[in-house]
Amino acid sequence: MRIIINLLVTAVVAFFLTKILSGVHIDGFSTAIVFAIVLGILNLIVSPILKLLGLPLTIITLGLFSLVINALVILIADYFIDGMHIDGFWWAFIFSIALSLITSLVSGIFSSDD
DSSP: OOOHHHHHHHHHHHHHHHHTTTTTEEEEEHHHHHHHHHHHHHHHHHHHHHHTTHHHHHTOOOTTHHHHHHHHHHHHHHHHHEEEEEEHHHHHHHHHHHHHHHHHHHHHHHHOOO
């Protein structure tokens, strides 16, 4: 149940961020749900590989390179989803930071102490 709630929170936050950020476009809420699912799969498979390959740069930059990796994962998700378009790397960078922060805040509010 927690996975479904996290996917819905990610979809809602992503959908509303497209209303704020002019460089990120998602056609509808159903596309936002597909984006959340694809993002979850990419975070499960691709993100660990990129983090392992980028570990030296992450250490040198004191962890800031992980923000670049998150933006790259967002761009990969954009590539696979037809109803979504991101205007460039910097929009993906800003979108990934905002998505991470707001999703963490919302998930923290709705999390229950199990």
